[in-house]
Amino acid sequence: xxxxxxxxxxxxxxxxxxxxxxxxxxxxxxxxxxxxxxxxxxxxxxxxxxxxxxxxxxxxxxxxxxxxxxxxxxxxxxxxxxxxxxxxxxxxxxxxxxxxxxx
Amino acid sequence: xxxxxxxxxxxxxxxxxxxxxxxxxxxxxxxxxxxxxxxxxxxxxxxxxxxxxxxxxxxxxxxxxxxxxxxxxxxxxxxxxxxxxxxxxxxxxxxxxxxxxxxxxxxxxxxxxxxxxxxxxxxxxxxxxxxxxxxxxxxxxxxxxxxxxxxxxxxxxxxxxxxxxxxxxxxxxxxxxxxxxxxxxxxxxxxxxxxxxxxxxxxxxxxxxxxxxxxxxxxxxxxxxxxxxxxxxxxxxxxxxxxxxxxxxxxxxxxxxxxxxxxxxxxxxxxxxxxxxxxxxxxxxxxxxxxxxxxxxxxxxxxxxxxxxxxxxxxxxxxxxxxxxxxxxxxxxxxxxxxxxxxxxxxxxxxxxxxxxxxxxxxxxxxxxxxxxxxxxxxxxxxxxxxxxxxxxxxxxxxxxxxxxxxxxxxxxxxxxxxxxxxxxxxxxxxxxxxxxxxxxxxxxxxxxxxxxxxxxxxxxxxxxxxxxxxxxxxxxxxxxxxxxxxxxxxxxxxxxxxxxxxxxxxxxxxxxxxxxxxxxxxxxxxxxxxxxxxxxxxxxxxxxxxxxxxxxxxxxxxxxxxxxxxxxxxxxxxxxxxxxxxxxxxxxxxxxxxxxxxxxxxxxxxxxxxxxxxxxxxxxxxxxxxxxxxxxxxxxxxxxxxxxxxxxxxxxxxxxxxxxxxxxxxxxxxxxxxxxxxxxxxxxxxxxxxxxxxxxxxxxxxxxxx
Numbered sequence: 001x002x003x004x005x006x007x008x009x010x011x012x013x014x015x016x017x018x019x020x021x022x023x024x025x026x027x028x029x030x031x032x033x034x035x036x037x038x039x040x041x042x043x044x045x046x047x048x049x050x051x052x053x054x055x056x057x058x059x060x061x062x063x064x065x066x067x068x069x070x071x072x073x074x075x076x077x078x079x080x081x082x083x084x085x086x087x088x089x090x091x092x093x094x095x096x097x098x099x100x101x102x103x
Numbered sequence: 104x105x106x107x108x109x110x111x112x113x114x115x116x117x118x119x120x121x122x123x124x125x126x127x128x129x130x131x132x133x134x135x136x137x138x139x140x141x142x143x144x145x146x147x148x149x150x151x152x153x154x155x156x157x158x159x160x161x162x163x164x165x166x167x168x169x170x171x172x173x174x175x176x177x178x179x180x181x182x183x184x185x186x187x188x189x190x191x192x193x194x195x196x197x198x199x200x201x202x203x204x205x206x207x208x209x210x211x212x213x214x215x216x217x218x219x220x221x222x223x224x225x226x227x228x229x230x231x232x233x234x235x236x237x238x239x240x241x242x243x244x245x246x247x248x249x250x251x252x253x254x255x256x257x258x259x260x261x262x263x264x265x266x267x268x269x270x271x272x273x274x275x276x277x278x279x280x281x282x283x284x285x286x287x288x289x290x291x292x293x294x295x296x297x298x299x300x301x302x303x304x305x306x307x308x309x310x311x312x313x314x315x316x317x318x319x320x321x322x323x324x325x326x327x328x329x330x331x332x333x334x335x336x337x338x339x340x341x342x343x344x345x346x347x348x349x350x351x352x353x354x355x356x357x358x359x360x361x362x363x364x365x366x367x368x369x370x371x372x373x374x375x376x377x378x379x380x381x382x383x384x385x386x387x388x389x390x391x392x393x394x395x396x397x398x399x400x401x402x403x404x405x406x407x408x409x410x411x412x413x414x415x416x417x418x419x420x421x422x423x424x425x426x427x428x429x430x431x432x433x434x435x436x437x438x439x440x441x442x443x444x445x446x447x448x449x450x451x452x453x454x455x456x457x458x459x460x461x462x463x464x465x466x467x468x469x470x471x472x473x474x475x476x477x478x479x480x481x482x483x484x485x486x487x488x489x490x491x492x493x494x495x496x497x498x499x500x501x502x503x504x505x506x507x508x509x510x511x512x513x514x515x516x517x518x519x520x521x522x523x524x525x526x527x528x529x530x531x532x533x534x535x536x537x538x539x540x541x542x543x544x545x546x547x548x549x550x551x552x553x554x555x556x557x558x559x560x561x562x563x564x565x566x567x568x569x570x571x572x573x574x575x576x577x578x579x580x581x582x583x584x585x586x587x588x589x590x591x592x593x594x595x596x597x598x599x600x601x602x603x604x605x606x607x608x609x610x611x612x613x614x615x616x617x618x619x620x621x622x623x624x625x626x627x628x629x630x631x632x633x634x635x636x637x638x639x640x641x642x643x644x645x646x647x648x649x650x651x652x653x654x655x656x657x658x659x660x661x662x663x664x665x666x667x668x669x670x671x672x673x674x675x676x677x678x679x680x681x682x683x684x685x686x687x688x689x690x691x692x693x694x695x696x697x698x699x700x701x702x703x704x705x706x707x708x709x710x711x712x713x714x715x716x717x718x719x720x721x722x723x724x725x726x727x728x729x730x731x732x733x734x735x736x737x738x739x740x741x742x743x744x745x746x747x748x749x750x751x752x753x754x755x756x757x758x759x760x761x762x763x764x765x766x767x768x769x770x771x772x773x774x775x776x777x778x779x780x781x782x783x784x785x786x787x788x789x790x791x792x793x794x795x796x797x798x799x800x801x802x803x804x805x806x807x808x809x810x
Contacts, residue, residue, distance in 0.1 A: 095786065096786050
């Protein structure tokens with residue numbers, strides 16, 4: 001228990017920012033999806049860290065983390081499916097070029 | 104009981120009018136059945152009333168009548184009612200007979216029972232139909248009137264008007280009946296409205312009589328304002344008459360004089376006296392029964408009846424009476440001089456009617472109350488007879504025209520001749536009527552009534568009136584004989600006249616009945632000197648009883664009797680001598696343009712009244728008043744509205760409503776839309792940046808606001 005809580009939180013924040021950067025800056029849709037995954041796992045780290053340090057008697061943090069993992073899995077499945085579908089139709093994975101909903 | 108009958112007298116014809124126009128107008132026999140039946144009912148009622156009147160002692164003092172309150176006028180009531188006194192009994196007698204006879208005559212006149220015409224159209228007289236007989240020969244025969252039921256409806260309405268006028272006990276309902284007859288006269292003169300001449304004549308008759316009627320209405324209004332009543336009982340009260348006579352009005356006349364004069368102008372119009380006589384000859388455009396009933400026997404007589412009725416009032420002012428006598432005698436002579444030059448069989452009778460009405464008016468002007476009434480009755484009989492006779496002649500001629508196919512005027516006497524053999528009943532009855540009109544001595548009614556007028560004029564010292572009337576009577580006998588000679592004597596001048604035929608019984612029976620009266624009615628007014636005092640002058644005593652002071656019977660005077668014998672026989676003989684040899688109109692020495700053209704009265708009136716009226720209506724009313732003043736005003740109103748509208752449009756509506764509110768809102772929405780759409784870039788990462796930026800802003804807000 002020598003590692004203080006703030007280190008985990010800093011790690012999580014760094015991971016979240018890397019993910020955010022990936023989401024906002026990368027052109028490739030798959031890379032954006034990867035960035036989203038990083039942000040989700042940053043959240044997971046937060047959840048688990050808070051559970052372990054603040055309220056280890058309850059298992060809400062772990063449960064949340066598991067739910068997030070499940071959602072992330074589902075999201076990746078749907079997201080990759082969409083990306084494959086878009087790629088088949090438009091032969092591109094650049095997010096800026098997938099602008100069907102533009103005015 | 105009698106009063107009830109009097110109240111009901113006018114109603115059957117009115118009912119018949121409505122029944123025919125509303126229900127039975129498609130059914131000809133039913134229509135004329137209703138009309139004749141109604142006339143018969145009224146006739147029956149009239150006869151009952153008349154007989155009861157005869158059976159009443161001193162009838163003039165115990166007249167029939169009753170009145171009801173009709174219109175409330177403040178504290179008092181305007182009463183209307185009926186009244187049969189000796190005068191109206193005598194009038195209702197001849198009205199009932201002539202109306203019934205003319206109704207029956209109309210059935211034959213309008214060719215009932217004949218086939219429908221080949222080319223007849225409504226609004227024009229029937230042109231005849233072609234029928235094939237047993238051997239296959241084609242004949243032209245008269246065809247039935249296309250608007251048969253309409254005619255009977257109109258004459259029924261007319262009969263209603265006449266009965267109303269006669270049984271009225273006041274001037275108001277008299278005037279109502281008077282105007283109904285005026286309307287019917289208009290409708291019936293224009294019965295064949297397809298003819299321009301008939302339309303013009305109808306309008307002319309209506310407009311001309313209107314002139315008189317307006318003055319009459321003024322007279323009635325004046326009388327009402329002066330006495331507060333229009334009922335004969337009230338206005339002929341000696342006290343009321345005295346007040347009227349002593350009240351000065353204007354022009355040096357008393358109130359009685361002015362009222363009398365105004366009412367008399369109504370008569371001038373209705374009875375076609377000079378100077379409003381011009382409509383009556385043109386009115387002959389109507390069917391002949393109409394000429395007989397309206398323009399000879401009843402309506403024009405109604406004018407004379409009204410002045411006779413108003414005699415107690417008229418006689419209060421000597422000036423009015425002088426005026427009446429002047430108009431009457433002038434008209435009598437004036438119309439007679441025109442009549443001698445007319446070739447149309449009906450036109451002669453029309454002028455003769457004007458002239459004879461002049462006789463009555465003149466008689467009244469000399470104070471001969473009974474003589475005027477007597478001539479009114481006898482004239483109604485023999486003039487109705489003559490008109491119906493002329494209709495019968497025309498009918499016979501038309502038959503001849505159709506039969507021969509010859510195109511001649513069936514009304515021109517110079518196309519006739521020798522009809523006495525073809526149409527014996529018409530001839531004999533026409534002869535009786537003509538002799539009655541001429542005043543053929545002793546036998547005919549016309550002699551006794553005319554003789555009485557002469558005697559009165561002579562006996563009361565109106566020598567000028569007497570001389571003028573004597574000349575007029577001579578001319579009357581002359582033109583009557585001219586007419587009879589040209590029509591019935593000699594040899595036929597045209598093929599149509601050779602093939603003329605006697606008319607059906609519906610036409611000849613009325614002729615015979617009226618002929619009986621044309622002879623017989625004079626006998627009831629034989630003066631005492633003729634019968635040696637054995638029989639009193641019944642008519643004189645009976646009708647004279649209407650006045651509060653019955654007029655005295657004149658003693659026997661030789662001069663007027665000799666005069667009337669001379670003018671009647673002399674005129675007849677002269678007329679026969681002159682015209683028995685005349686072959687054609689060119690050889691007639693009386694075809695003087697001045698007389699042929701009726702002294703150019705139509706032209707003068709056209710110049711004096713019609714043209715100015717047109718000028719006023721066109722130049723003044725239409726062009727100046729209507730188009731310039733009124734239209735100008737309206738146009739400026741319109742222009743002002745237009746200006747106002749434009750101003751509103753340009754300076755309020757367009758900039759403010761349209762520009763600011765309408766387009767402004769749209770532009771603002773559009774601008775904001777096009778501004779905002781920029782953020783809808785469709786790039787997913789861009790959205791994310793925005794949403795994260797907003798999230799951060801909110802997070803910061805929450806953070807700092809909580810702190």
